Amino acid sequence: MAKTNYDVKDLKLAEKGRFRIQWAAHEMPVLRLIEDRFAKERPLAGLRLGACLHVTTETANLMRVLQAGGADVTLCASNPLSTQDDVAAALVTEHEMSVYAIKGEDNKTYYQHIQATLDQKPHATMDDGADLVSILHKERQELIPGVLGGTEETTTGVIRLRAMAQEGKLRFPVIAVNDALTKHLFDNRYGTGQSTIDGVVRATNILLAGKVFVVGGYGWCSRGIASRARGLGARVVVTEVNPLRALEAVMDGFEVMPMARAAAIGDIFVTSTGDINVVDGHHFDVMKDGAILANSGHFNVELNLPALQSRSTEVRRVREFLEEYHLKDGRRIYVIADGRLVNLAAAEGHPASVMDMSFANQALGLEYMVKHHGELQKQVYPIPEAIDRQIARLKLQAMGIEIDTLTPEQEKYLRSWEEGT
Ligand code: ADE
Numbered sequence: 001m002a003k004t005n006y007d008v009k010d011l012k013l014a015e016k017g018r019f020r021i022q023w024a025a026h027e028m029p030v031l032r033l034i035e036d037r038f039a040k041e042r043p044l045a046g047l048r049l050g051a052c053l054h055v056t057t058e059t060a061n062l063m064r065v066l067q068a069g070g071a072d073v074t075l076c077a078s079n080p081l082s083t084q085d086d087v088a089a090a091l092v093t094e095h096e097m098s099v100y101a102i103k104g105e106d107n108k109t110y111y112q113h114i115q116a117t118l119d120q121k122p123h124a125t126m127d128d129g130a131d132l133v134s135i136l137h138k139e140r141q142e143l144i145p146g147v148l149g150g151t152e153e154t155t156t157g158v159i160r161l162r163a164m165a166q167e168g169k170l171r172f173p174v175i176a177v178n179d180a181l182t183k184h185l186f187d188n189r190y191g192t193g194q195s196t197i198d199g200v201v202r203a204t205n206i207l208l209a210g211k212v213f214v215v216g217g218y219g220w221c222s223r224g225i226a227s228r229a230r231g232l233g234a235r236v237v238v239t240e241v242n243p244l245r246a247l248e249a250v251m252d253g254f255e256v257m258p259m260a261r262a263a264a265i266g267d268i269f270v271t272s273t274g275d276i277n278v279v280d281g282h283h284f285d286v287m288k289d290g291a292i293l294a295n296s297g298h299f300n301v302e303l304n305l306p307a308l309q310s311r312s313t314e315v316r317r318v319r320e321f322l323e324e325y326h327l328k329d330g331r332r333i334y335v336i337a338d339g340r341l342v343n344l345a346a347a348e349g350h351p352a353s354v355m356d357m358s359f360a361n362q363a364l365g366l367e368y369m370v371k372h373h374g375e376l377q378k379q380v381y382p383i384p385e386a387i388d389r390q391i392a393r394l395k396l397q398a399m400g401i402e403i404d405t406l407t408p409e410q411e412k413y414l415r416s417w418e419e420g421t
Helices: 011-025 029-041 057-068 085-095 107-118 131-139 141-146 155-166 181-204 220-231 243-251 259-265 305-310 352-375 385-398 408-415
Strands: 048-053 072-077 098-100 124-127 149-152 174-176 212-216 235-239 268-271 292-295 312-319 322-327 332-336 380-382
Touching: 011 057, 011 085, 011 352, 029 057, 029 352, 029 385, 048 057, 048 107, 048 131, 057 072, 057 085, 057 352, 072 107, 085 098, 098 107, 107 131, 124 131, 124 352, 131 141, 131 149, 131 155, 149 155, 149 352, 155 174, 155 380, 174 352, 181 220, 181 268, 181 292, 181 332, 181 352, 181 385, 212 220, 212 259, 220 235, 220 243, 220 268, 235 259, 305 312, 305 332, 352 385
Parallel strands: 048 072, 048 124, 072 098, 124 149, 149 174, 174 380, 212 235, 212 268, 268 292, 292 332
Antiparallel strands: 312 322, 322 332
C-alpha cells in the first residue's frame, strides 16, 4: 500500500464499507459482466484515471471494474456531503486505491481533494458535475496535453461541458454518459425519484400522504420525484418554465402553476431544475409556517438560502440534516442538508440496480474513449447507440426478461414504403 495516498475520515470504517460494497454488487449484474471481460482483456492497462464522483457503494463497484481493466484510479468526491466514509476507507484498505473524500468536508478541502487527484497527472477524467474538468482547464492547464479525454455522468456536467465546447474552451473530447437512454431514462427518473423521497423521509420522517408536495421542474429527475411522491399519496404540484414540459406534467395528471402560487400552498418543496434561485426570497415571504425545503439538483443553488438567512433571526439544527430557520415574523421554514442534493446527502443516493446501467455506460464509455480518442474532436460526444442498446440487452438478460425479435417479414415491412391502406 506504499504508493496509495489518501485523505479519508477513518480507515477503521473499512470493514463496514466492504460489506456494503458487496451488498450493492448483488444488484449490479451488468457491471459484473463488464468486470469479467475487463479482467481478461485489460483495455485500460496503464491508464491513470482521475475520477470525481459521489463516493458510494455503487461507485466503489465501478472503480473495482476499472481497476480490473488495468486502470490506476484516483478518486475524489464530487460533492462535499455525498461521501460514504466507510466506502472511502474500504477502497483505500481493500483495493489500494487513492481516495480523497470526507463527508462534510468544507469547500477548501473539497477543492484540495480535486487538486490532489489532478496531482496524479491523469490520462483520463471521469466527472459527475464537471468540477474536475473545470479546475483542470482553469488552474492546471499544464496537465492538459497528457489527457486523452474524459467522461461525464450528469445533466449539469454535460450542460457545463457543452458550454465550454461552444466557446472553443474544451481541450479534449468528453463522452456524455448522461445522454445514454440507459442512463437518464432510469437513473434520472427512477433513481432520483426513489432516492429523493428516501432523503426527505430519512431527514424528517414526515408522512407524505395528503401533503402538498411541490416539485420544481419536470425534467427526467423531477418527473421521477413527482411520480414517486404521488405514489405515496401526496398532492403533487409541478412548476416549470418550459411549455412542453409543463403540458406533459398537466397531461400526466399533475397540477401546474408558477412557484409564486405554489409557494403559498406547499408543505414540501423539492427542486431539481439545474438553475439558480428556483425558490427565491419572495417565495419564502408567502410560505406556510413549517414548510420543508430540499434540493435534488446537482448544485446547492436552487434554494436561495442567503435570502432565507437574511429573513431569519435564528437558525438551529433540529434533526440530523434538518435546519430550522426562524423567520422575523415568527414562521419556521425547514431546510434539508443545506440545500445540497438531498438523495445523496440525507440518504444513500440511487439504488445499485439503476447505477448498474449508469456505470456500465461509464465503463464502456471510457473504454470507447481510450480506443477512439485519436478520431475524436475536442467536443462532447453521446454514448454510441450500440453501447446503449447492449447495456439494455444485458440488463434485461440479467433480470430474466425475454423479448421478441422482428421476423424477416416484419423487417422487410419496416424497410418498405409501398404498402399502405
Ligand atoms: N448519483 C446518484 N446516486 C448515486 C450513487 N448511488 N452512486 C454514485 N453516484 C450517484
